[in-house]
Structures are given as structure tokens and as C-alpha cells.
Amino acid sequence: MNLIQKAFVLVLAVAATACASSHVLVGTAREEIEPEQVKVYLEPPAKYETVALLEASDLGANGFSAQSRMNKVINRLKAEAAELGANGILLQGIGTEYRGSVGGGFANASATGNSAYATGAGYSAAQVSKVGKAIAIYVPTE
Numbered sequence: 001m002n003l004i005q006k007a008f009v010l011v012l013a014v015a016a017t018a019c020a021s022s023h024v025l026v027g028t029a030r031e032e033i034e035p036e037q038v039k040v041y042l043e044p045p046a047k048y049e050t051v052a053l054l055e056a057s058d059l060g061a062n063g064f065s066a067q068s069r070m071n072k073v074i075n076r077l078k079a080e081a082a083e084l085g086a087n088g089i090l091l092q093g094i095g096t097e098y099r100g101s102v103g104g105g106f107a108n109a110s111a112t113g114n115s116a117y118a119t120g121a122g123y124s125a126a127q128v129s130k131v132g133k134a135i136a137i138y139v140p141t142e
Helices: 003-016 066-083
Strands: 021-025 039-041 049-057 088-112 115-138
Touching (some): 066 088, 066 115
Parallel strands (some): 039 088
Antiparallel strands (some): 021 049
């Protein structure tokens, strides 16, 4: 395996293990709950405790529609909150993030005597991802 092949394998391995969600604990974590128990809030409830700051993306998602990609982000935010025992997420925003480009091309050339002929084509496509930010919260049941 030459150096370029080794580098390609390394980049692939890093991309395959890249995190799709993360958190920064800023409050008290509780016992883990099921993600289905986590409620999504667009406005803060009257009383709550902040547990963590969350980020998630649709990295690795196989959905093609904007809705399926959005659902993947929300589900990952809820799963991350549930692991910390937060029963709610206060949505801070959803956006689109540029992840890089994929490209390729081909060329063909021929030469005969004193003349040469070449032709080629190429393409490039931007890779974007949906990303979301939320605050994991615990809303006391009264």
C-alpha cells in the first residue's frame, strides 16, 4: 500500500467515526431516560434546569429529503439529552453547514505525427449537512 492509499484509508476511518452529536455538561445529569420521553420546546417552559449544551448533525444519514435530514438532527438531539436524563430540549437553531466537496473527472489524449488531440470533463459537488443546537433541560413534574 503506497502513501496515498494509506492517507486515503486514514481519512476514511476518521470520517466514519466522526461524531454526529455532542454535549457540554453545564448542570446536573440524571438517570438516563428513553429519547421518546424528551419533549422539544421552541420557547422556554416556566420552570426548568439547564443540563447541557447540545449539538447534532445529520452526518451519516441516508435521507434525501430536507424533512428526513431535519428529523435525524432532532432525534439525535433528543437521544443526547435522554442519555443525560434531560426530559426536554430547548431548540436554539437548525442550519446547513458546508462539509466539503467531492469531485472527479476524466481525460483522453492522443497524438499522431505532429498533431495532438485531448478532451476531458470534470465535476464537483458541494457536500452539506443539517446541524442543530439545543439546550438540554430538565422540567420538573409538578
